[in-house]
Amino acid sequence: MNKVRMGMVGGGEGAFIGAVHRHALALDGQIELVCGAFSRDEGNNQRTADTLGLDDNRVYSSWEALLKAEQALPQNERMQVLIIVTPNHLHVPISIAAIEAGFHVFCEKPAAISLEEASSLKTALKKSSVLYGLAHTYLGYPMVWQAKHMVASGALGNIRKVYVEYPQGWLSANEESHNKQASWRTDPAQSGGSGCMGDIGTHAFGLVEFVLQQQVTSLCADLKTHVDGRRLDDDGAALIRTDGGASGVLIASQVCAGEENALKIRVYGDKGGLEWQQMEPNSIICRPLGQPFQVLRAGMGQPGLCEEASERCRTPAGHPEGYLEAMANLYRYFGKAVKAADEGTESQIANELGKAAGVPGIDSGIRGMAFIDAMLASSDSETKWHAVPSAE
Amino acid sequence: MNKVRMGMVGGGEGAFIGAVHRHALALDGQIELVCGAFSRDEGNNQRTADTLGLDDNRVYSSWEALLKAEQALPQNERMQVLIIVTPNHLHVPISIAAIEAGFHVFCEKPAAISLEEASSLKTALKKSSVLYGLAHTYLGYPMVWQAKHMVASGALGNIRKVYVEYPQGWLSANEESHNKQASWRTDPAQSGGSGCMGDIGTHAFGLVEFVLQQQVTSLCADLKTHVDGRRLDDDGAALIRTDGGASGVLIASQVCAGEENALKIRVYGDKGGLEWQQMEPNSIICRPLGQPFQVLRAGMGQPGLCEEASERCRTPAGHPEGYLEAMANLYRYFGKAVKAADEGTESQIANELGKAAGVPGIDSGIRGMAFIDAMLASSDSETKWHAVPSAE
Amino acid sequence: MNKVRMGMVGGGEGAFIGAVHRHALALDGQIELVCGAFSRDEGNNQRTADTLGLDDNRVYSSWEALLKAEQALPQNERMQVLIIVTPNHLHVPISIAAIEAGFHVFCEKPAAISLEEASSLKTALKKSSVLYGLAHTYLGYPMVWQAKHMVASGALGNIRKVYVEYPQGWLSANEESHNKQASWRTDPAQSGGSGCMGDIGTHAFGLVEFVLQQQVTSLCADLKTHVDGRRLDDDGAALIRTDGGASGVLIASQVCAGEENALKIRVYGDKGGLEWQQMEPNSIICRPLGQPFQVLRAGMGQPGLCEEASERCRTPAGHPEGYLEAMANLYRYFGKAVKAADEGTESQIANELGKAAGVPGIDSGIRGMAFIDAMLASSDSETKWHAVPSAE
Amino acid sequence: MNKVRMGMVGGGEGAFIGAVHRHALALDGQIELVCGAFSRDEGNNQRTADTLGLDDNRVYSSWEALLKAEQALPQNERMQVLIIVTPNHLHVPISIAAIEAGFHVFCEKPAAISLEEASSLKTALKKSSVLYGLAHTYLGYPMVWQAKHMVASGALGNIRKVYVEYPQGWLSANEESHNKQASWRTDPAQSGGSGCMGDIGTHAFGLVEFVLQQQVTSLCADLKTHVDGRRLDDDGAALIRTDGGASGVLIASQVCAGEENALKIRVYGDKGGLEWQQMEPNSIICRPLGQPFQVLRAGMGQPGLCEEASERCRTPAGHPEGYLEAMANLYRYFGKAVKAADEGTESQIANELGKAAGVPGIDSGIRGMAFIDAMLASSDSETKWHAVPSAE
Helix, strand or coil: CCCEEEEEEECCCCCCHHHHHHHHHHCCCCEEEEEEECCCCHHHHHHHHHHHCCCHHHECCCHHHHHHHHHCCCCCCCCCEEEEECCHHHHHHHHHHHHHCCCEEEECCCCCCCHHHHHHHHHHHHCCCCCEEECCHHHHCHHHHHHHHHHHCCCCCCEEEEEEEEECCCCCCCHHHCCHHHHHHCCHHHHCCCCHHHHHHHHHHHHHHHHHCCCEEEEEEEEECCCCCCCCCCEEEEEEEECCCCEEEEEEECCCCCCCCCCEEEEEECCEEEEEECCCCCEEEEEECCCCEEEEECCECCCCCCHHHHCCCCCECCCCCCHHHHHHHHHHHHHHHHHHHHHCCHHHHHHHHHHHCCCCCHHHHHHHHHHHHHHHHHHCCCECCEECCCCC | CCCEEEEEEECCCCCCHHHHHHHHHHCCCCEEEEEEECCCCHHHHHHHHHHHCCCHHHECCCHHHHHHHHHCCCCCCCCCEEEEECCHHHHHHHHHHHHHCCCEEEECCCCCCCHHHHHHHHHHHHHCCCCEEECCHHHHCHHHHHHHHHHHCCCCCCEEEEEEEEECCCCCCCHHHCCHHHHHHCCHHHHCCCCHHHHHHHHHHHHHHHHHCCCEEEEEEEEECCCCCCCCCCEEEEEEEECCCCEEEEEEECCCCCCCCCCEEEEEECCEEEEEECCCCCEEEEEECCCCEEEEECCECCCCCCHHHHCCCCCECCCCCCHHHHHHHHHHHHHHHHHHHHHCCHHHHHHHHHHHCCCCCHHHHHHHHHHHHHHHHHHCCCECCEECCCCC | CCCEEEEEEECCCCCCHHHHHHHHHHCCCCEEEEEEECCCCHHHHHHHHHHHCCCHHHECCCHHHHHHHHHCCCCCCCCCEEEEECCHHHHHHHHHHHHHCCCEEEECCCCCCCHHHHHHHHHHHHCCCCCEEECCHHHHCHHHHHHHHHHHCCCCCCEEEEEEEEECCCCCCCHHHCCHHHHHHCCHHHHCCCCHHHHHHHHHHHHHHHHHCCCEEEEEEEEECCCCCCCCCCEEEEEEEECCCCEEEEEEECCCCCCCCCCEEEEEECCEEEEEECCCCCEEEEEECCCCEEEEECCECCCCCCHHHHCCCCCECCCCCCHHHHHHHHHHHHHHHHHHHHHCCHHHHHHHHHHHCCCCCHHHHHHHHHHHHHHHHHHCCCECCEECCCCC | CCCEEEEEEECCCCCCHHHHHHHHHHCCCCEEEEEEECCCCHHHHHHHHHHHCCCHHHECCCHHHHHHHHHCCCCCCCCCEEEEECCHHHHHHHHHHHHHCCCEEEECCCCCCCHHHHHHHHHHHHCCCCCEEECCHHHHCHHHHHHHHHHHCCCCCCEEEEEEEEECCCCCCCHHHCCHHHHHHCCHHHHCCCCHHHHHHHHHHHHHHHHHCCCEEEEEEEEECCCCCCCCCCEEEEEEEECCCCEEEEEEECCCCCCCCCCEEEEEECCEEEEEECCCCCEEEEEECCCCEEEEECCECCCCCCHHHHCCCCCECCCCCCHHHHHHHHHHHHHHHHHHHHHCCHHHHHHHHHHHCCCCCHHHHHHHHHHHHHHHHHHCCCECCEECCCCC
16 A cells, blocks of 8 residues: 555544544545554543554654654654644644654644744744645635635636635533533633634635735734633634735634534625635635626536636535535645655656645744734724734 | 505606605505605606606695695695605705604605714704604514514523624626716715715614614724725725624625625624524524524514514515515504504504604614714724714 | 506405405505405404595495496596405306406406306406406516526527426414414315315416416326315325426425425426526526526616516515515506506507516416316326316 | 455446545545456556555456455455445346355445346345445435434424425436446446436435335336437436325436436425435424424534434534535444454444444345336326335
8 A cells, every 4th residue: 555644643532623634634545544642641542543443553642752653663654744633732842843853744723823933833844845734624625716716817806805704603601511622722821822713713814815815914803702711712803904905804703602613705806706605615606797696516527617626526516525525635635745745756746746735834824823913913902903914 | 545645855767765665655555645856857757756646736846845835735635744765965954844844754864964964853853743764674674673572582692793794786886887876876965975884884783773772882994985986985894892792893885796785684692693684584593502593484473473573574474575565664654653643642642653663763863874974984093993972 | 646446355354365465556556446345244344444544435345236336436436457355266256247347357366266167257258358367476576587588588498397396384284273264275165176276286387387388288196185174185296298398297285384385496498497486586596507507686677687577676686575576566567458458549558468468367267277177187086197178 | 454344346437436435435544445346447447546555466357356366365354345336237246246255245326227136136145144235325414314313203293295306417418418427327238227217216215215214105107218319217207105194206307407416305294394405415404383494403413413313423513514424424334334243242243233224225225126117117107106016
């Protein structure tokens, strides 16, 4: 077998996102999970490994042990990529250690818990030749690529407005009524300086910048903490402006009672508009000015899709794909780039890295941190507009 | 026949809203249009009157002539209510003249073109005993009353968030490509100091205050004029806060290419959320926390509806009602109050006025003006929050 | 005033459809209700008349009295059109009496309670010059005309399939739990030989023949009576075939618990398909083969609408119209034809009658009766296909 | 590694369903594809194997070679399950050979191309102890299990009506304009006696019997072949009746131009109704009689879900799952049963077989064949009702 070999830190029983990564990496049959340090709880760690059918000698009690032991294995056996699905505050320390040990890294978002920490990670990456991917899952959806294409192709004309919203309701009540997920996400030490904005606001922000291929330059935010005793924001909104002259609104909230995971983006230019929502991800509504609206649909060979959208579909129209497939698309392109980097010719490397350019990396991570910083600063300020520092 | 007799100023051929008012007043068969001054263009005026089957001697060349002549008629013949559907800058002058002439007034929104002008109208009303209604059409929808009821009844718990949005696309291109509607609405002299906020932002704002029965106390706005040569805002958004501790976002835009008339409100409390949209007005989505979501449906005798919603339905479930019926509901309650005021006993008057309290009046008009002023001031300012002066 | 004068038989308090007719005739301000015999119950009759503001001397205790008294009035005062909204078994006797008395007739559907009775009505109409309209309300919707246009224009190519369904749930439990509506509709003496097929199956059938402009030639039906003690069918379905080579399915049921009034039609040809549903009446989904699907939207001046659809809209896009407006469209064209017939020149008459050709008449009534007969016969038979006799 | 080892026959490049099976088996990381004979075309076969990272010595030129070689391998290495994704006419011959060679079988539907052939397969299975699974993918959806649960729990009361429809449009034009998929599916020699009914009608039929847990006892069908030169039915519908006293309609068509894969089922009892559609698979509409309708949503830990639905979800609410996850659910339970059968204790075997009872097997296959036979016979007959022979 010649699959790409990956290991995982975090993601033991009771964690949500670790299992998502494992489903996603497995879906195309091109990647193999070969080792892991899933939990500091020994029993949890072992049970998780057993469920996954891992060899006992590649189940490690800590990420440090994992890195050390895997480095010692022969090159054609050892892990190529480390997947990091720990609480946020460990993302950078583990990423840097892995990078320095020569492993590629695929990290759950956010990349870091501060802009400064994200920059240190970028510095580490610059000194190394390893690849770094960031799990902005929603950017793996075919129809998000189609949205980007429609903007880039000029189909909407000059972009005037962008509205992005991400209402969830699962933090409407206090943490005691919740699970493990809620507790670390609302702990500043583990999660960083922001709760809701870090957890889901960054998704909304990243979606805007990806679809528009513009940078948000300034914003004016109002963040809230609604639940007694909670230490981080659980809700907020901002007016935003981009370097391409668009303006709009960003909403992210985890106290919209009854909402599930309703990420949605709408973009309007002087020639038309589009709308995409994550909970019905296989459709884009296109609103050409002065014509009836159209619905473009995901699926292999569907009319009207751009190449990037088409090649991210695994089924024909009407056979719905979803969240796991979106994440699997990130793994697909990242995995191919890793394979090329580790085994390929120069032209293969160039080719696969080109395609993998669609996988968010450290620059997305830095943008996310800059966004969070600007949101926090703006919300505390009496001044209207706050700059989001541009990525150099 | 003993119908309530109404006259109309404005609303000649080519106007949009005049015809809406005429359909709406006629729908229940309780109101009769008896006279009008529909256009300064004599031919248009006469043709409109002919189409409506008016007596020739009650078609007037100006609103001044109308008021004078109708005053001279016997009490049981003359117009009881003057409907004003002219461009905005005439709303107050005609309203005051009508009030002083002893006629009730039902006016297309906005009530005025400035807060000061609206206050002068309120002063005139205080000196008089006539009734004044304002055509905030959307407040005539049964399910808007249901939304208000759900908030008031505590079904959603303590209200945390409100998002209201009103995207339209019909002003995406410049006025030359449009009709009469567009041209006066974007002319400051006729429309007032704001374009989009005055035209549709006030609807969004009024809907928030009606459903929540809270006042918006402060806001932070970003208004735009996207189309070259246009003199008033055609787009904007604001962060908002209410005196009940809720916060949220208000969006109103007339350059969302491809959008029709997509007014929508979402409210979230600590026990649940609701969602209503004008383009599918017969449903409310109810999201009780921790339970599957429900859809309440308009219709006579439908389960779960409050009395105010039920009595605003004319058909059983599944026989859709719409915009004209919503406006007709305003006319229904206003007409009944007029009838009681002009012919009724004291207890009838009290009863009908109580029910007609649901018809927006001058206080709604003043709130709308205060909103526009605050939006304009905020948008021009570097300071983040601007107060919306409270109605005394 | 020069409105078309109409009178009404039936439709007292507690009746559903009478009020619908009154709203609908009033909506455009072109028709006046001048007299009525609303109920055999004297109190009900008078209260209904009072609510409507009728002159006391034009409130009649019976339809016979109404016809006699109105005939005696001067031509420019007396009723021009009699609206019949009684239980079904009176439709033909009253229609024929009105026709013989020289009045135009606008009748709630079904036209009759048997094919034979409907034929006798047609014979009466042939001997007379009065106009006869039948309230197939759904044929008043703009987007039903658009559907007809799309088929006729060849946009869908050669028609292969038609699926029509009309599920309601309001007769899921037995009559005791229901109102007046349910009881007469399930009484053979008042309703005719069929319950559900007569009440709503005919709407579904009429919609198919209208949109396709083809006749259903044969069908194979399975009717059911689900509720104990009910004497007529409350549910059924049929395979159908048309003279244009299309085939499909017709479903009508009043025991689909929880359904409101979900009439829906889908048509597919070799070049594309369309879908329209009554509960969201302002949209048609168009599915051109090999292209993304489109949604055409009702509204004045909307792109892509045919003339017949456009002129049936009273509001711009996004201001929803509904069931009452659809019925009002039947009254509009019928009223204009009556006005022309009674007062117009020959060319006006021809013109208005041409337009009024869109209002269903006696031939639709006869088709409906033939449909019911064929459904009943087929359901009782072991033979597969039963002919629907063609209208000569 | 201790994953369940599977091999595949069919599913080379250009085939649709083979890739679906491969994604589905891989998703949970519990199953490994270890060998295959993907295509009779040597190049295709090898390229497919390379893409999948298979060992060269386990890529076989024919299914016969595969069976022989795998039998010769040590027990802990050799394939445990053979997946069959060839054209239909090979399903039974390969299944029986695999069974006789001692391999478990997981077969794409239909199980066979005739009822007789399916019965011979059942006979072979009875003589053996291997497991047999049939890929009725739609029965893997969580919300299909929820629908079954709602019926079984009595939430809908006594079931009266079932409507199932499965419109597709991809065979609207002739085969030349299509791909490999279309050509063998419309070839009687490869596909069996029916086109559309075999391909998708069986899905609709199986869904009815699964959700209702009733058998369709009789039907009355009208099948069509719309496209010139096509040799099998591409469209049809039937009236149906069940042994539980329900009746309804089954529609399946591949010439509904513009439709994708719109499988939908509605069930109505005397206490309520439900609706599920495959293209929005994460929702069920529940219509309790006399109450507002509810929408149950898929997702881990979602309120209102039965255990069978919950455990088939991999993500929290609002993270949509789709078609591949549905198929993966079949593989999950089949894989666990295989593991237990091959390695487990008796109680483990019993436990896993119990759970795997949800995976359709040979009896579903036989029902599908009986359905096709009855549809073909009925369509050709002048008699109304045809029996669907019951599975003994």
